[in-house]
Amino acid sequence: MRSQSPFLSQKKRGGMMANHVLTQPKRRKYRQYDNKMGYLFLSPFIIGTVMLTLFPILYSFYLSFTEFNMVGTPSWIGMENYQEAFTNDPKFWDAMKVTFLYAGTGVPIRLVFALLIALVLNKVVEAAGIYRTLLYLPSIVGGSIGVAIMWRQLFGNDGAVNSILATFGLPTHAWLGDPNTAIWTLVVLYGWQFGSSMLIFLAGLRNIPTNYYEASAVDGASKLQQFFRITIPMLTPVILFNTVMQTIQGFMAFTPSFIITQGGPVNSTLLYILYMYRNAFEFFKMGYASALAWIMLVIIAIFTALIFKSSEYWVHYEDN
Amino acid sequence: MKKFFGFMLIFLFLLLAACSGDSDEETTPDATTDDVEQSNENQEETAEEGEEAITLRMSWWGSQNRHDMTNEIIELYEEQNPHVTIQTEFTGFDGYFEKMAAQASGNNLPDIMQQNFGEYVNQYASQDLLADLGPYVEEGTIDLEGVADTVIESGKVDGTLVGIPTGTNALVATYNPSAYEEAGIEPPTHDWTWDDFVDIATQYHEATGDYGTRLAEPGNMFDYYLREKGYSLFNEDSSGLGYDDDQVLTDYLAMNKDMIDAGVMPGYDVIQQVQGLEDELIVRGETPLDPTNWSNQVGTLEKTAGEPLEMVVLPGENNDQGMFLKPSMLWSIGKNSEHKEEAAKFINFFTNTVEVFEVIGSDRGVPIKPEVREALQPNLSEIDQKVYEYVNYVAENSSPADTNYPPAASEVLSHLEDIDEMVMYGQITPEEGAQQFREAAESVLAE
Known part of the structure; x- marks a missing residue:
């Protein structure tokens, strides 16, 4: 019951001020009151962000300059962790290479798939909702352990993929056991989870005015010309958005290599975040792991900036 | 109209506040200590015993x-x-x-x-x-x-x-006696040597086409191998490796690599697929011999295998020196x-x-x-x-366990596993592996 009075008194004041809303200074006050209410409503979110996101981020920045084994006190060692990563840790570079290969191939594959499926779905009129849901499903369950375990079974030595190959008399293969193929099973998994990009593409496609197509058809444009001259240019803002989001996600992938291959064989699927996790929770090198996290943050920031910078040349906004 | 909604909102808030006020006293136990304490206190009140719940x-x-x-x-x-x-x-x-x-x-x-x-x-x-x-x-x-x-x-x-x-444990080589009987091969005994290990595995492979033995992960096996040869993985103050001659690791890696190349032993492409004890090769009948289990695991192995398994100590002429009991x-x-x-x-x-x-x-x-x-x-x-x-036998035929594993041991062992994988996949030679392991391990231990 204690909370009753502040609400009421504020309400009263608000009500009074609403009568004088036309006079300038009072109006400013009215806005301030408005904000207070707004912050009050936002406070659970703000408190959560500050305590559960902002504080850990800043703390990890501090930790990245220390040696810290999770218990005890961190001891300051300056830039040593960063130095160690770049000059004295071959596994750091292995993990980098794997991650760049993974994101560099997985992201385009996912985007192309997402766009193609979205184009097809855009034409479907009947039961479009069902198709959309079905195609979106892999993405909902995508980050989950369940799908990763399923993938492990699918591509296992006695898994479904090999069984199917054997049925058709094709040679089977140790997909996850061969250092040359293991990473590609993870890339395929990444491509398969195209649902969220697809939905965004679909929304983008629906937003393209149909009269553009009608007008160009009258002028004799072919379907292919329409696709490259209307659909793609009109879709570029959405492509930009999806590229940025997916690139970030690709660099931060963890579950597939943790669950499906444990980074093996011979570290061929050692995604960067998995290596970071190992340093933190298996070798108890929290400081070093924090430094690795910040290095990845900078890399992602650079890539995002580059994509945005390049967008001046290829993204088309309708209003300019 | 606006006023009306305003009042509605306040009313809703009051309602919410009232509800949450009630439920405060029956917090559901959460992972945090505070909550656990809270639930303890509740049980204290309800416990019928005199003792504190x-x-x-x-x-x-x-x-x-x-x-x-x-x-x-x-x-x-x-x-x-x-x-x-x-x-x-x-x-x-x-x-x-x-x-x-x-x-x-x-x-x-x-x-x-x-x-x-x-x-x-x-x-x-x-x-x-x-x-x-x-x-x-x-x-x-x-x-x-x-x-x-x-x-x-x-x-x-x-x-x-x-x-x-919780109990006493020892490393053990587990084998399936009926598999050896069918193949007409003498199973291992407590006094087998490393040569016997390779021979028995090779013979079985040649007789049946199945794997003669499981590939042992190096963590336990190489540690034992060193002890059997009179060395240890870490030196006394764990500032470096406990053996000076890289030939020891070279020999160990070469022994396994040769067996993999001959098809006697599965490579990591097979081992990597094993998901826990219940899924072991010896349980699935794909090999009659698993050279490194812990004695407490044999019960689960036999239960899931569904047929009797036998136990011998690990191979080597000095296996009494290599074997040890540990908790x-x-x-x-x-x-x-x-x-x-x-x-x-x-x-x-x-x-x-x-x-x-x-x-x-x-x-x-x-x-x-x-x-x-x-x-x-x-x-x-x-x-x-x-x-x-078996544990009684080992108690009488073993030497004390090494207790000087440093905190960085898990990182050193992860390097050993990496190098073992690289050698078994043929990416580097056993000599290169042995050398690289020393470099990696000493760089970790020097920190």
């Missing part, structure tokens, strides 16, 4: 088999001690210590914690995270009367007793525990109660208390009988 948190790793059996034991304890509720946290070995590390960092370790001998307990003890169990043993809360000194010693780190061994695991109490006394009582129950071992068998090793062993003797299952006999 408490909740103990307990964690362990293991197979499904162990989870089931341990839960049964906990139920037994809760029946006998109605004021104690035990909250369990159990997982496979993978991920267990990651989880514990996070809890340690939050000063939130469980009251009763299954610890691992070697670098793990050394690390936790050096960080002062585990309670000193010495006083509880002295005052008799944990009764260790008659337990061999060497066994108690193995629960000490730097003179402080931080863990009570299968340790029971430790988190230093942050608020119910250390009660946790100690549970550990005492686990150590001294015959019924416990009737349930758990040899899954956590051979009981450390002589009375318990004797009481169990007549009713032992066939497999537990074999395990007891």
Whole structure:
């Protein structure tokens, strides 16, 4: 019951001020009151962000300059962790290479798939909702352990993929056991989870005015010309958005290599975040792991900036 | 109209506030200590016993088999001690210590914690995270009367007793006698050499086409190999490796690599697919020989294999020098525990109660208390009988375990695993592997 009075008194004041809303200074006050209410409503979110996101981020920045084994006190060692990563840790570079290969191939594959499926779905009129849901499903369950375990079974030595190959008399293969193929099973998994990009593409496609197509058809444009001259240019803002989001996600992938291959064989699927996790929770090198996290943050920031910078040349906004 | 909505909002808020006010008193127990305490207090009020009702948190790793059996034991304890509720946290070995590390960092370790001998307990003890169990043993809360000194010693780190061994364990080579009989090959015996190991595996492969042996992961196997040759993995103050000549590792890697190339042994492409004990090659009948298990794992292996397995010590002319007994695991109490006394009582129950071992068998090793062993003797299952006999044999034919695993051991071993994989995949030669391991290990240990 204690909370009753502040609400009421504020309400009263608000009500009074609403009568004088036309006079300038009072109006400013009215806005301030408005904000207070707004912050009050936002406070659970703000408190959560500050305590559960902002504080850990800043703390990890501090930790990245220390040696810290999770218990005890961190001891300051300056830039040593960063130095160690770049000059004295071959596994750091292995993990980098794997991650760049993974994101560099997985992201385009996912985007192309997402766009193609979205184009097809855009034409479907009947039961479009069902198709959309079905195609979106892999993405909902995508980050989950369940799908990763399923993938492990699918591509296992006695898994479904090999069984199917054997049925058709094709040679089977140790997909996850061969250092040359293991990473590609993870890339395929990444491509398969195209649902969220697809939905965004679909929304983008629906937003393209149909009269553009009608007008160009009258002028004799072919379907292919329409696709490259209307659909793609009109879709570029959405492509930009999806590229940025997916690139970030690709660099931060963890579950597939943790669950499906444990980074093996011979570290061929050692995604960067998995290596970071190992340093933190298996070798108890929290400081070093924090430094690795910040290095990845900078890399992602650079890539995002580059994509945005390049967008001046290829993204088309309708209003300019 | 706006006013109306305003009032509606306030009304709603009041309603919400009123509701949440009520539910405050019946907070559902959460992972945080505060909440646990709160729920304890509630039980205190409702407990009919005179004793204070408490909740103990307990964690362990293991197979499904162990989870089931341990839960049964906990139920037994809760029946006998109605004021104690035990909250369990159990997982496979993978991920267990990651989880514990996070809890340690939050000063939130469980009251009763299954610890691992070697670098793990050394690390936790050096960080002062585990309670000193010495006083509880002295005052008799944990009764260790008659337990061999060497066994108690193995629960000490730097003179402080931080863990009570759950049982005694030894490395073991497990084989399937009927498979050898069918193939017409003599199975291994306690006095087999490394040459015999290669021969028996090769013969079996040639006779049947199946794998002659499982590829052993290097963590346990190479450690044993070094001991058998008179070395150790780490030097005395664990500032470097305990062997000087890289030829030792070269020989070890070459032995395995040759067998893989000959098809006698599976490579990592097969080993990597093994998901836990229940999925082992020997269980699936794909090989008759597994050169490195722990004696407490044989029960689960035999149970899932569905046919009798036999045990011999690991190969080598000096296998009495290589073999050692170690605590299968340790029971430790988190230093942050608020119910250390009660946790100690549970550990005492686990150590001294015959019924416990009737349930758990040899899954956590051979009981450390002589009375318990004797009481169990007549009713032992066939497999537990074999395990007891095996551990007895090793007790008389072994040398003390190495206790000097440094906290960085897990990182060194991860380098060893990487290099073993690279050699077995043929990416580097055994010589290169041996050299690279030394460089990597010494760089880690020098830190």
